[in-house]
Amino acid sequence: MKVAEKGCAICQATWGDYWEEIQGQRMFFCCDICAIEFKNMINEVKKKTGWKKIDEIKMTGNYRGRECTALYDGKRYSFNIRFDSKGGIDAFSERV
């Protein structure tokens, strides 16, 4: 899966040294909370779209809320997401 080129897959920070394997890919996160957020986000997108995997996630924004686009097999799914203090999904809405 293609994510941000630099740093943590959620926030692009280069602090920390936390790694998790997601979709068979070893990914860097600044902390365990960002890893939880990422996994929750991937699972939610798969649930909403019915996709088995995701090829790429593009993200802008910050911890107050992120605008994202997921790509898979030439298809796009755009959404807004915000996380709670433990990495759970606090708000999720599809963007048309």
Added chain:
Amino acid sequence: MGFQKHDDWDDLAGHFVAEAGRSDAGHVMWLNRNITKNKSDRKTLSKLLAGFFDLGSRGLESWVKRRFIEKFYGQSPHPFVVALQHPSRATLLGYVVEHQHFLRQWVRSCSFIMARTDEMEVVLYELDNINTEYGGVGTGQPSHYELLLRMGESLGLDRQKAFRMAPLEDTREAIRVWDMICQNDHWVEGLAAMHGLELIANRKLRSEGASIGYFDPMILKNEEISKEVKAFLREGYEADVGHSEQALGLVEKYSKVFGNVDDVQATFLRSIDYFDRYLMARLERSRQF
């Protein structure tokens, strides 16, 4: 977060570098949101931290306001504040349920500050604050707490039902932290930690750089909003300018007397981090209505 050695930025930077190295979420998130997302060496981070905590020529009160505005009223205002601009019934009821717990802790925190200070002007300030927020003055001037419960009732939430609703986890954690600060830390730190939070409804922050106010004041003229909701919002709108600014004046004065400015800064930052989470709990609760 706290200072192990006063005014020793290299020591503080070393602490952060070590904690970030083991990916401690609290430290990493704090660095990301306040200092830099770019991993830095101890020497570079030391300079960045010194800059962040530098009071400049305008003093502690101005520094506190600047940090508060950045966090809650900057380019990305807090989601609860955004929701409160033109609040739904659910947003207001989320406010009622979580804030009753906040205010019950509030009076405890103010009481701890009073119990631990010898300064009469601080005692008098807290007495006045407790009366406004919790006690009220006779039947003509209900407390903020009473106005909150009346707002809930006007929206269909019986106060007995509200009393039976336990706080959400983020509210509970924040309350525990404020209780510990006011019981265990210096009373000047408690003063900054608690009354710095009243900046949230300080309408003067707009002229000091806040991107929006706590709510759009036009809603006080909206006929679709109940008089009880208006009474609650108006009370904070009118009281919290004085509450926050008077307290920050006392914090500025007594932090110099006791030589604990950097501890006050650290405790204030800790308090607003938990306040951020507490405000999110109001939104979480609102989804139940």
